Amino acid sequence: QQQNLPLNPQSGATFFVKGKKMEINYSDFDLVIEQAVEFEALKANGFDVEHFFTDQGWSQFFDSLNGPVYPILVKDFWPRCEIYDEI
Template structure:
């Protein structure tokens, strides 16, 4: 499955942004985003979701 943030591909295309995120302490967040994904669970979950506006939630 494709990773949401692929620093290697960005770097290969002359977008070396990984250091910027490291300096800000965001690498653990990106590690979490690029962590395990359960595609069957995601496919089952999203059709059952309701999208609402923040104002309606308040």
């Protein structure tokens, strides 16, 4: 039986522990960590578009897309997912 546990007693939010849907060892789980938008690679291929986004104030948005990745969190998240290929 799943039990809801409080995240923060002040917030009222809760979460529950969900069992794994697939068994995979952390060491067997290879992550491919990519940059979502690589302006330097675009520029090297003749597409110097970064200034279009910078001029509109989008730099911080792209910095957040290209921000840190938490491998342990990702490796714990995916084995617990239920994937549906049909609705």
